[in-house]
Amino acid sequence: MDLEIIKTIPLEHYIYFSTALFCIGIIGVLMRRNALIMFMCVELMLNATNLLLTAFSAYNGDASGQVFVFFIMVVAAAEVAVGLAIVVMIYRNSRSTDIGLLSKLKW
Template identity: 75%
Template structure:
């Protein structure tokens, strides 16, 4: 598959800085938020920033193995979303909130 010229003209440093910014936003979201759904979205943002970087390096080196690796990571992420949202729904049904500070009510 031929890579478009516009993608090749973007320097690799831009991808690195953008991916780093997305990853830092995800870390800040995980560390500062108390809502389980926001934390879950922040983890997914961090995972997608790593996928972006893998795809950028794969394109830069003209090696499709990085893009194949991204495909498998996205498949695992889809399974993670299904399981994670099911857990969040069950927590909401038990304690009527998704605030992670109140999860100590689940203890015996």
């Protein structure tokens, strides 16, 4: 009945992997200026969370975690649809996807 991966790989490895993936996403959001790449890094962070929830769910034998992953995917799809529409609108007005141009929203 048991899963082979649960016996061979400790849960901590999944946690470290998810943490590393999340931090790479954070570095990407902070480092890049292209709005599209920042969106991709946000997706990376969401996926790190998804993997962590799935690992906890599988190791704990509780299906609720995987249902939450499903809802995170739903929210991510909605977020990307609206976000990319905003990026296209920004490009239409300023001919660039550089978010530095949006600093004029301050005043």
